[in-house]
Amino acid sequence: MEPEMGALALKDANGRKEEGTICKTSQDAFEVQRRDEEAVQGLDTSSPPGPSRARLIALVLTCTGAAFMNTLGVQAAVIVLPTIGTALDIPDSRQQWIVSAYSLTFGCFLLLWGRLADVYGKRLIFIWGSAWVTATTIALPFIPNEIGFDIFRGLQGLGAAANVPTAIGILGTTFPPGQAKNYAFACYGAGAPLGSIFGNLLGGVVAQWVNWQWIFWILGILAGIITIAGYVIIPLPPVSSTVGTKASIDWIGGTLITLGLLALLFALTEGNVVGWSTPWISVLIVLSIALVAVFVAWQWYLETKTTRRPLMKVSIWKNVRFSAAMLIMALFFAAFNNYLIFATYFYQQYLGLSVIQTTLRFIPTGVMGIMVAFITAQLLSRVRGSFILMFGTLSVGIACLLFAVPIHPNTTYWAYGFPAMCLAVFGADTVYPSLTLFTAHSLPQEDQALGGALINAVGQVGRAIGLAISTAAELAVVAQRKGESIEVVGNSHIAPRDVALLDGLRVAEWVNFGLAIAAFAIVLYAFRGSEKLGQKG
Known part of the structure; x- marks a missing residue:
């Protein structure tokens, strides 16, 4: 002593x-x-005093708002597609572009924006992305024609591609490992599924009682609030953090992956409309695969043969659990989003319910989603990651199964519709935070925004591929039952209570069930014996 x-x-x-x-x-x-x-x-x-608890909570809510706004806008637009189509004189076969134009630019520019955020500053990119979303969203109701409307929807997605992954980067660099970080990522992870759910509610209420333009004005106001909150709440980065880093942006890689994803998502979006046998669909798919392959080769060259910084380090994929997490995200995102889409089709197209009647059936998902988000924050530091992921993927699988099995359509909603809605949100609000937190822990501080971009990009690609497969299966069954071609069925209106439509929707849900179970199987293989994802620091 x-x-x-x-x-x-x-x-x-x-x-x-x-x-x-x-x-x-x-x-x-x-x-x-x-x-x-x-x-x-x-x-x-x-050391300067850290941010107050109130400021940290406001920061988490601001970042979560970006993810929430993204899916809220997509799902609300889906609900009012027929109304917008009628107002702008858009044929049924082209109404999907109101949603697809947004999804295309969002999915294609995620990686590039993620790297720009890591280089130029996450706060700057978040604020400018949010401001861009605000301006384009408010302008949308004033666009008088189809082409202009689709262009502005694409521009809107470009802004969302900037602020959504950047929000993950901000949370990843602000919170050290521990309970606070668990809560932050649980909240953020719940933002996307809750946005989809409340998008249904917003779309239903607006479609029932006010003009469709109010959807975009409400979204614009929310985006404006997020922009102002980001400017006030997100702390300024150190002055030296971006000095001398501008040369590290891989513009060649950014161009290759953006064009590759654009070709792939465009082909998947149009395939069920024009037919998969259409020559240019095959050309685009082959071109997209070639561009992505060249991108990967270029990234490998930069990482191993030069001192230049690649857009994405290929070596991160050598981590089996990281690669598995991305694959789980793709499969799960496809299953969950497809469940919401085809459940909506079941209530509106097959049962012939109104928008507001359909909306009421989605209310349990919103209520349960908020509760599950708080529970997940506690589970992340107490339960092994493999158990959480198994529970989440299996929950969504069962939700899809309840709409796939031949339960009589007149069966009360409380017997299978309500349990399915609850199970779906149980899965979404446990899997999303877990995978997002795992990605943040897997990458260094300087790649946090890129990690957020990567997991979102993988989810978008998975969603597009999964929706294309499910829709193709649905159309094939309906065409077979009705004795018509897939092209005719895809461009025609089917009356409610048509048995062929019910069979097609059930087959689509079987596909969604398969996607969820595939994700469950990967969890069993890759995350067996994994530690708690939210270990305290």
Whole structure:
């Protein structure tokens, strides 16, 4: 044990004697003297106080708002597609572009925006992306024709591609591992599924009682609030954090992956409309695969043969669990989103319910989703990640199964519709936060926004491929039952209570069930014995 020291006589800047502190060890005495000397030199090396709890909560809500707004806008637009189509004189076969134009630009520019955020500053990209979303969203109701409307929807998605992944990067660099980070990512992870759910509610209410333009005005107001909140709440980065980094942007890689994803998502979007045998669909798919392959080769070259920084390090995919997490995200995102879409089709197209009647059936998902988000934050540091992911993927699988099995359509909603809605949100609000938190832990601080972009891009590609497969299966069954071609069925209106339509919807849900179970199987293989995802720091 070190000897105790007596009172130390220390001098201040003016040479006056002061009584020092009674130090228990020589190390403590040295620390007092060092701080006193630094004070004499006018230096202050003490750490600045961290953000207050209220500011951190506001920061989490602001970042979550970006994810919430993204899916809220998509799903609300889906609900009012026929209304917008009638107002702008858009044929049924082209109404999907109101949604697809947004999804295309959002999915294609995620990786590039993610890298730009890591280089130029996450706060800057988040604010400008949110401001861009605000401006384009408010302008949309004033666009008088189909082409202009689709263009502005694409521009809207471009802004969302900037602020959604950047929000993940901001949370990843702000919170150290621990319970606070678990809550932050649980909240953010719940934003996307809750946005889809409340998008149904918003679309239904607006379609029932006010003009469709109010959807975009409401979204514009929310986006404006997020923009202002981001400017006020997100802390400024250190001045030196972006110095000398501008040359590290891989513009060649950004162009290759953006064009590759654009070709792929465009082909998948149009395939069920014009027919998969259409020559240019096959050309686009082959072209997209080639561009992505060249992108991967270019990234490998930059990482292994040069000192230049690639857009995405290929080496991160050597981590089996990281690669598995991305594949789980693609499969799960497809299953969950397809469940919402085909459940909507079942209530509106087959049962012939009104928009507001359909909306009422989705209310349990919103209520349960908020509750599950808080529970998940506690589970992340207490339960193994494999158990959480198994529960989530299996829950969504069962939700799809309840709409796939031949339950009589007149069966009460409470017997299978209500349990399915609850199970779907149980899955979404446990899997999304878990995978997002895992991605944040897997990448270094300087790649946090890119990680957010990557997991969102993988989800978008999975969603597009899954929806294309499910829709193709549905149309094939309906065409077979009705004895017509797929092209004719895809461009025709089917009356409610048509048995062929019911069979097609059930087959689509079987596909969705398969996607969820595939995700479940990957969890069993890759995450067996995994640690808790939200370990306390």
